[in-house]
Amino acid sequence: MKVLLHDNHLHLRFAPLTLTRPVGNLRMGILTNDERWQLFLPNAEIFFATERYLTSKFRTIENADLIVNAAVIPTREMVDASLNLNVGEVLSKGDQWLVKKGENAVKTIEFDGSLIILENRWDIYQFNGLVLKSDFDLITNGRVSQPLSESNTVIGDSNLIFLEEGAQVEACILNVKEGPIYIGKNAEIMEGSVVRGSLALCESAGLKLSTKVYGPTTLGPHCKVGGEVNNVVFQAYSNKGHDGFLGNSVIGEWCNLGADTNSSNLKNNYSKVSAYSYETGKIEKTDVQFMGLIMGDHSKSGINTMFNTATVVGVSANIYGADFPEKVIDSFVWGGASGFVPFKLDKAIEVAKAMMSRRHVEFTEGDLEIFSHLSK
Numbered sequence: 001m002k003v004l005l006h007d008n009h010l011h012l013r014f015a016p017l018t019l020t021r022p023v024g025n026l027r028m029g030i031l032t033n034d035e036r037w038q039l040f041l042p043n044a045e046i047f048f049a050t051e052r053y054l055t056s057k058f059r060t061i062e063n064a065d066l067i068v069n070a071a072v073i074p075t076r077e078m079v080d081a082s083l084n085l086n087v088g089e090v091l092s093k094g095d096q097w098l099v100k101k102g103e104n105a106v107k108t109i110e111f112d113g114s115l116i117i118l119e120n121r122w123d124i125y126q127f128n129g130l131v132l133k134s135d136f137d138l139i140t141n142g143r144v145s146q147p148l149s150e151s152n153t154v155i156g157d158s159n160l161i162f163l164e165e166g167a168q169v170e171a172c173i174l175n176v177k178e179g180p181i182y183i184g185k186n187a188e189i190m191e192g193s194v195v196r197g198s199l200a201l202c203e204s205a206g207l208k209l210s211t212k213v214y215g216p217t218t219l220g221p222h223c224k225v226g227g228e229v230n231n232v233v234f235q236a237y238s239n240k241g242h243d244g245f246l247g248n249s250v251i252g253e254w255c256n257l258g259a260d261t262n263s264s265n266l267k268n269n270y271s272k273v274s275a276y277s278y279e280t281g282k283i284e285k286t287d288v289q290f291m292g293l294i295m296g297d298h299s300k301s302g303i304n305t306m307f308n309t310a311t312v313v314g315v316s317a318n319i320y321g322a323d324f325p326e327k328v329i330d331s332f333v334w335g336g337a338s339g340f341v342p343f344k345l346d347k348a349i350e351v352a353k354a355m356m357s358r359r360h361v362e363f364t365e366g367d368l369e370i371f372s373h374l375s376k
Helices: 033-040 076-083 128-140 345-358 365-374
Strands: 002-006 045-049 066-069 089-093 096-100 107-110 153-155 161-163 173-175 181-183 194-196 199-201 212-214 217-219 228-234 245-251 274-277 282-285 293-295 311-313 333-336 339-342
Touching: 002 033, 033 045, 033 076, 033 128, 076 089, 076 096, 128 161, 128 181, 128 199, 128 217, 128 228, 345 365
Parallel strands: 002 045, 002 066, 089 107, 153 173, 161 181, 173 194, 181 199, 194 212, 199 217, 212 228, 217 228, 228 245, 245 293, 293 311
Antiparallel strands: 066 096, 089 096, 274 282, 333 339
16 A cells, blocks of 8 residues: 655645655654554555655655545544545545545545644644654553663653663653653663653653653654753754753754753743744744744754744754844854854755764765755
8 A cells, every 4th residue: 555645735834844854754742644654554655745855855656545634643543534435535624634545536524533633833842742642552552661670760650651672761750640751762861860741752862861851742763852851842863962941842853952052932921922934934923822942954053052932943054152043044054143154055965964974874865955955
């Protein structure tokens, strides 16, 4: 079976995160949507209908068996309903299409189960707790956790803590009254950390010594985080290795936040925030009160960097210096509050290759295509 995860014209809605990946490859909870569909349908091949410049890295296909709205978090009930569709039928919930059986499907089959459907990039952290709990149940169902060391203090039901093979947790306080804690393969929570679930620590990710986590928070594969984090989603391979606060934020891949980087997540007058929209190219009002930093892939901050509420950073930007930089920072720039200069493509590629090689990951032709397109 061939499953096509369709951006559904939401490419810019979730930017800057989707400047470098399809909507269906966004991580929240524990998994990405392509990983969820692969778990539900182990024998299926997963493809993406997305922007042309992304298809050199994320493969696409014509004439898929199922065309899926990539902004919908799938459930077992929804997947089963999808498999029961006939050619020409579309599974819908209200005015949202969920799954089509055939490109020209028009006959509507109403789905009455509960679903999470992402509409804005801040939904990634706002709904992270609900999705994390669902992913936890999906991944751990019928399985037995590796034993948790007796050096830890557990508050709540210890069955809501799951350790994969090679996971390490010593001398920590783990509170699961508000949500589960998942520690992936070869992941580690270092001594003295205090975690209030929910938390997803994906494969080979780590919390540094004495980290404070207010759930729900996700660290994608190979991310390293320290300091204080509250309701944050890291995609993969990104670091916040030192002290500093980050809340209600989403960080892309291959980012690095320098020591004592801090982000405001609440305005001083407690009003709803306004945030930059890549769709309109303008600052737009939102219905959200808490919003921190949204950072695209390969961007970085120097030590003691301060980000204002609802700051948006593009791809491969390097921010440093005293005082708050602008709340909207373009892709491929260097600078800070005093201004920015262009970050030349060849230098950006050089830095990306250097960082990726440290994790033994290749900078591919697909990555080059994406960098070249975005730097124009």
